[in-house]
């Protein structure tokens with residue numbers, strides 16, 4: 242897609258689809274218990290793939306590139322007594338780790354086999370009743386493994402105690418799972434390194450759930466507002482969010498002077514650039530709690546030429562692509578030289594951008610969306626722009642609503 246140099250249109254309103262993370266948790270719980278009327282369900286391809294997988298009865302499920310769905314379905318299928326399923330995905334999914342989750346489930350008695358490479362999808366899962374209630378799992382690779390266990394925990398005869406080993410990564414996603422379980426009447430606690438889920442039989446407390454819109458998707462508008470300095474209105478967001486990525490409000494206020502004003506009646510927020518904001522000299526930040534908005538922030542900082550050092554990013558290597566390498570390569574086209582390590586990206590200097598900027602997306606929706614605000618400063622081309630459908634199918638239509646060519 243060619244994006245001509247553009248400016249923001251003041252005061253446009255965008256309705257973002259429901260949180261992918263909340264939607265995927267609700268779908269699994271609805272599949273385990275009873276129907277839930279879900280309002281503002283995410284229309285992301287990942288959520289649609291999960292919904293289709295839960296409704297199919299065949300013996301092969303191909304979840305493509307939907308990581309959360311892959312991880313959540315592994316536990317879900319492990320307890321479907323009498324059913325045998327091959328759970329597979331895209332080439333990239335076959336490189337994304339799942340071993341810690343599979344080992345934890347096996348220690349509970351699950352019957353799961355690797356069909357290609359040890360530790361990676363595809364998996365052959367023979368559904369069984371699991372009767373143990375104590376499990377241990379490393380917490381530093383992906384919080385999705387832990388959420389996956391938490392979602393089935395209350396279905397086990399004696400509930401489930403999950404002992405977390407090591408540093409906890411992406412922690413707000415565990416808190417999100419706890420909140421959703423509580424809201425639906427399941428007793429669950431996180432205390433230090435232990436999660437305790439009580440057994441829950443019968444139905445869920447509520448059969449109705451309204452999903453807040455997706456804060457990771459909102460991050461691209463914060464980036465646009467930070468560069469374009471015009472007001473953007475976003476729906477449907479709450480002041481108290483279950484999503485860790487809502488920290489974008491604080492980050493973009495502190496670093497880029499973007500204020501977030503809530504309109505309670507409208508359930509919307511306004512992103513308001515502070516005209517008196519002075520550019521800060523350096524951004525130093527640990528993003529372990531909010532890995533999905535790291536690309537957004539690195540691109541904003543680069544476009545504003547604010548030096549940055551972002552840590553806590555060790556999980557970025559095992560997402561849709563190696564996001565640290567992808568960022569380093571593509572930021573270079575904007576003139577930024579960076580250093581990357583196992584868990585960090587740091588800017589070294591900002592030079593001239595390429596004359597013809599062509600951004601590769603590496604099959605990663607967040608690469609395409611994070612680099613879209615570049616259009617406020619330069620003409621650019623984004624390759625394989627359709628990757629956005631993974632989390633935000635209308636991204637380009639919405640992007641057109643808030644921008645106009647110069």
Ligand SMILES: O=C(O)C1=C[C@@H](OP(=O)(O)O)[C@@H](O)[C@H](O)C1
Nearest residue numbers: 262309383384385411414533556
């Ligand atoms: O539980 C979730 O919904 C998610 C957890 C995070 O993954 P990790 O825990 O693997 O970092 C996040 O990156 C992903 O997009 C969604």
Ligand SMILES: C=C(OP(=O)(O)O)C(=O)O
Nearest residue numbers: 306307308309310533560
């Ligand atoms: C990492 C992501 O998704 P998943 O792990 O569910 O594929 C994401 O949406 O940025």
